[in-house]
Amino acid sequence: MKEGPSIAQIASLAGDPARANMLAALISGKALTASELANEAGVTLQTASSHLGKLEAGGLIAGVKQGRHRYFRLSGGDVAEMLESMMGVAARAGHLRTRTGPSDPLIRKARVCYDHLAGEMGVRLFESLTAAGNLAARDGEVRLTRRGESFTAEFGIDLAALASQRRPLCKTCLDWSMRRHHLAGSLGAALLERLYALKWAARDKHGRAVIFSRSGEAKFAKLLAR
Amino acid sequence: MKEGPSIAQIASLAGDPARANMLAALISGKALTASELANEAGVTLQTASSHLGKLEAGGLIAGVKQGRHRYFRLSGGDVAEMLESMMGVAARAGHLRTRTGPSDPLIRKARVCYDHLAGEMGVRLFESLTAAGNLAARDGEVRLTRRGESFTAEFGIDLAALASQRRPLCKTCLDWSMRRHHLAGSLGAALLERLYALKWAARDKHGRAVIFSRSGEAKFAKLLAR
DNA sequence: CGAATACTTCGATTACCATCGAAGTATGAA
DNA sequence: TTCATACTTCGATGGTAATCGAAGTATTCG
Numbered sequence: 001m002k003e004g005p006s007i008a009q010i011a012s013l014a015g016d017p018a019r020a021n022m023l024a025a026l027i028s029g030k031a032l033t034a035s036e037l038a039n040e041a042g043v044t045l046q047t048a049s050s051h052l053g054k055l056e057a058g059g060l061i062a063g064v065k066q067g068r069h070r071y072f073r074l075s076g077g078d079v080a081e082m083l084e085s086m087m088g089v090a091a092r093a094g095h096l097r098t099r100t101g102p103s104d105p106l107i108r109k110a111r112v113c114y115d116h117l118a119g120e121m122g123v124r125l126f127e128s129l130t131a132a133g134n135l136a137a138r139d140g141e142v143r144l145t146r147r148g149e150s151f152t153a154e155f156g157i158d159l160a161a162l163a164s165q166r167r168p169l170c171k172t173c174l175d176w177s178m179r180r181h182h183l184a185g186s187l188g189a190a191l192l193e194r195l196y197a198l199k200w201a202a203r204d205k206h207g208r209a210v211i212f213s214r215s216g217e218a219k220f221a222k223l224l225a226r
Numbered sequence: 227m228k229e230g231p232s233i234a235q236i237a238s239l240a241g242d243p244a245r246a247n248m249l250a251a252l253i254s255g256k257a258l259t260a261s262e263l264a265n266e267a268g269v270t271l272q273t274a275s276s277h278l279g280k281l282e283a284g285g286l287i288a289g290v291k292q293g294r295h296r297y298f299r300l301s302g303g304d305v306a307e308m309l310e311s312m313m314g315v316a317a318r319a320g321h322l323r324t325r326t327g328p329s330d331p332l333i334r335k336a337r338v339c340y341d342h343l344a345g346e347m348g349v350r351l352f353e354s355l356t357a358a359g360n361l362a363a364r365d366g367e368v369r370l371t372r373r374g375e376s377f378t379a380e381f382g383i384d385l386a387a388l389a390s391q392r393r394p395l396c397k398t399c400l401d402w403s404m405r406r407h408h409l410a411g412s413l414g415a416a417l418l419e420r421l422y423a424l425k426w427a428a429r430d431k432h433g434r435a436v437i438f439s440r441s442g443e444a445k446f447a448k449l450l451a452r
Numbered sequence: 453c454g455a456a457t458a459c460t461t462c463g464a465t466t467a468c469c470a471t472c473g474a475a476g477t478a479t480g481a482a
Numbered sequence: 483t484t485c486a487t488a489c490t491t492c493g494a495t496g497g498t499a500a501t502c503g504a505a506g507t508a509t510t511c512g
Contacts (some may be wrong), residue, residue, distance in 0.1 A: 003313055016469090019234075023233065068488045086236045
């Protein structure tokens with residue numbers, strides 16, 4: 001079977017600058033309206049509407065109506081991973097304008113990757129949890145240990161609720177900026193939500209950086225030292 | 227920093243059907259000439275030449291002259307991984323024509339992913355090596371154990387030669403068809419070369435399937451049972 | 453040295469797609 | 483019920499890029 005046509009169909013969806021801007025905006029995992037995405041893409045509503053139709057028909061995003069608003073999000077974590085891998089290639093091939101914009105160090109430090117924490121902090125979280133015996137990594141797969149169940153329960157994660165979700169609890173995700181793994185899956189998402197809830201971190205208003213407060217960062221470090 | 231433009235630049239390179247066919251042909255890790263790639267893409271030499279120029283300028287492939295021949299290969303494993311992730315998205319989104327062509331089960335069973343074994347056999351190799359204690363996976367990273375050094379030396383792998391390469395010995399790679407990991411890195415590549423050398427397996431002439439002989443498959447199973 | 457082969461470059465042609473103004477539809481608020 | 487807002491659809495326009503025939507360059511072979 002020829003794989004080229006399938007690659008071309010997916011890649012051409014992301015290959016238009018306006019659509020790519022929309023996809024990049026959606027990497028944060030947030031659902032955005034058509035108007036917001038038009039803004040992110042720098043095109044009119046009509047153009048945005050056309051592009052969103054293509055992305056939806058192509059299966060990269062999913063839309064839902066809520067009154068007169070249409071909200072869109074990435075259709076799955078695999079799309080986020082694909083976009084992350086494109087950024088990795090762009091960075092290596094000299095396309096990524098890593099020298100421009102003040103948020104780059106912020107993005108490398110902590111960012112949202114679809115629904116979980118990526119960047120240095122994300123990698124640090126994953127590696128610390130594993131080193132402490134809270135996670136066991138094996139065969140490239142990762143699972144929560146008994147110890148980890150206690151640890152995460154103490155940290156305020158409702159594991160029973162996560163277990164009922166139809167997605168892996170734990171999963172690794174390759175971090176292009178660190179070239180190491182961070183934690184994805186429903187536990188990865190829950191941990192990030194918990195950091196927000198505790199106000200140790202907040203998502204950046206305009207991008208997908210995750211901003212740790214001074215005290216939040218200290219508490220985070222302390223947590224990982226357990 | 228806006229990530230959309232970088233995504234668009236990379237994605238649009240892969241988004242043309244002719245270029246995508248060339249990239250797909252190169253996933254096998256083989257270097258191919260401009261004429262061969264023109265054939266794979268179904269375009270004339272002039273068109274192929276233009277496309278190859280773009281792919282090269284964009285950093286996805288690297289070309290080298292040898293007499294009047296120009297040979298091309300993917301510029302790195304990260305490009306292969308990106309293409310594999312696109313296929314993963316295509317498969318989930320219903321684009322991959324998995325119902326056509328007789329080689330699909332073959333491709334799922336064993337194929338080349340840039341330079342290492344992917345598919346069921348690739349996943350099986352990785353998982354067996356880890357279960358037997360030849361590889362240790364941790365934090366999503368994977369390394370060869372002492373036991374593994376003996377094992378691979380016995381199998382005819384020159385570890386000293388691999389150690390001198392400027393790339394990781396062991397690395398995991400997500401297998402889109404199995405949704406689990408297989409072994410990449412220089413060890414992954416060497417293991418596949420060894421399977422070829424022993425004639426347990428051979429690459430398919432026309433695609434990127436890896437064809438195990440009957441006896442080769444038995445020997446492979448026996449090897450993994452150690 | 454001439455012929456053959458591999459590949460590149462030039463230039464013309466064509467098709468496709470993104471764009472937005474205008475108009476229309478659906479939903480919510482006053 | 484009317485008005486405002488969010489979004490979609492229509493249709494015209496312009497720009498871009500893929501395509502290949504023709505010609506040119508580099509390399510290899512007889």
